[in-house]
Amino acid sequence: MKEGFHVHTNVSINEIKKVGEENYSVDLQPSGSNSANGTAALLDGVDLCLAATGRKPKLDGLGLEKAGVEIDEKTGEIITDEQGKTSCDSIYALGDCTSAAKLTPVALEQGHCFADTFYGKKPRLPDLESVATAVFSYPNVGTVGLTESEAVNKYGKVTVYTSRYTPLKNHVGQVETPIADRGKDYMKICVDTATDRVVGLHMVGDGAGEIMQGFATAIKCGCKCIFTYIFLHNIHVYTNINFNFFLLSRYKKTIGFNCWYTSNCCRRICYNAYCKI
Ligand SMILES: Cc1cc2nc3c(=O)[nH]c(=O)nc-3n(C[C@H](O)[C@H](O)[C@H](O)COP(=O)(O)OP(=O)(O)OC[C@H]3O[C@@H](n4cnc5c(N)ncnc54)[C@H](O)[C@@H]3O)c2cc1C
Numbered sequence: 001m002k003e004g005f006h007v008h009t010n011v012s013i014n015e016i017k018k019v020g021e022e023n024y025s026v027d028l029q030p031s032g033s034n035s036a037n038g039t040a041a042l043l044d045g046v047d048l049c050l051a052a053t054g055r056k057p058k059l060d061g062l063g064l065e066k067a068g069v070e071i072d073e074k075t076g077e078i079i080t081d082e083q084g085k086t087s088c089d090s091i092y093a094l095g096d097c098t099s100a101a102k103l104t105p106v107a108l109e110q111g112h113c114f115a116d117t118f119y120g121k122k123p124r125l126p127d128l129e130s131v132a133t134a135v136f137s138y139p140n141v142g143t144v145g146l147t148e149s150e151a152v153n154k155y156g157k158v159t160v161y162t163s164r165y166t167p168l169k170n171h172v173g174q175v176e177t178p179i180a181d182r183g184k185d186y187m188k189i190c191v192d193t194a195t196d197r198v199v200g201l202h203m204v205g206d207g208a209g210e211i212m213q214g215f216a217t218a219i220k221c222g223c224k225c226i227f228t229y230i231f232l233h234n235i236h237v238y239t240n241i242n243f244n245f246f247l248l249s250r251y252k253k254t255i256g257f258n259c260w261y262t263s264n265c266c267r268r269i270c271y272n273a274y275c276k277i
Pocket of ligand 1: 095097102103107
């Protein structure tokens with residue numbers, strides 16, 4: 001498979017046609033409740049196509065309306081409080097049928113908290129902030145915490161560090177390929193400017209799903225970007241991929257701009273070390 005992928009939202013696949021031995025053409029048409037935001041397209045030279053359909057709770061026929069359980073009209077999900085209590089005092093809802101992130105560990109933790117609270121005499125609430133998750137595509141998309149726009153909505157002033165760089169392995173044996181054409185990774189750190197606390201961390205690249213787990217723990221512990229050892233003075237594994245996260249925070253912070261210092265630095269290291277292999 002070739003490197004890289006393109007994401008098309010609010011469309012569905014109308015037709016896939018085989019073109020030659022290895023390629024396909026894909027006809028996309030706007031669809032779904034946000035179809036106005038989708039764009040029709042006929043894509044040529046596609047080697048792999050993934051339809052990520054999404055899911056909605058199937059609540060018809062349960063008689064929830066008769067019990068007075070409120071459902072969010074837009075999303076079709078049951079409205080609950082943090083504990084899972086619905087608008088009917090004796091009915092609780094947990095997991096995928098609510099607005100919680102639709103992930104196995106989220107549903108498990110909600111269920112565990114419910115059992116601890118109501119049957120184990122250990123009342124506690126699930127902490128659903130900074131849940132790490134990944135799309136296991138090639139390369140992975142890994143994410144934990146808030147996106148840039150969510151962070152801006154919540155904190156107002158947010159410092160964003162980004163880097164798009166060529167991981168070292170993509171230089172090996174690539175001497176004929178211009179550096180610009182070698183596969184790139186992407187990283188972003190979103191920081192609440194007022195407190196310097198890391199509130200979101202995102203990556204597109206090999207192993208991003210694995211990498212996010214460790215950073216999720218650091219973020220849960222309230223790690224700060226510049227002033228703590230976690231990012232600034234952490235001695236990292238070299239030459240793994242996620243050392244770039246540590247490099248990112250070493251450079252002058254900028255608000256809303258790309259932190260090119262990092263990209264250049266990585267490129268220089270890569271070039272010196274690997275270009276001639
Ligand atoms: C294809 C796919 C891949 C996924 N991959 C991942 C992944 O890699 N990582 C991850 O974290 N999450 C993944 N998820 C999401 C994960 O499966 C869900 O978030 C999780 O299972 C939610 O748990 P739940 O208990 O809320 O619902 P479910 O696991 O769906 O359990 C609900 C149960 O209720 C039953 N049920 C429904 N209606 C009724 C009824 N009227 N009466 C009695 N029983 C009923 C269902 O049969 C089902 O057994 C994936 C989901 C899908 C569909």
